[in-house]
Amino acid sequence: MILKERADDDYLRILQILSRKLMDDSFREQLLNTGTRAEAINYLVQFNKELDGASLGACFYP
Secondary structure (H helix, E strand, O other), X not given: OHHHHHHHXXXXXXXXXXXXXXXXXXXXXXXXXXXXXXXXXXXXXXXXXXXXXOOHHHHXXX
């Protein structure tokens, strides 16, 4: 159960960070200019360091 709670916390933290990032015009523009789904995911994973242990990659690559 602890792992499930941790996963829920990570999921909410990721959503919080993504919502903040998407308000940044430069970030949003760069994301919109990606050509493929893989490029978009790679761009999003670049800021994984901000998540302090929450794995953004795990959201896209379960």
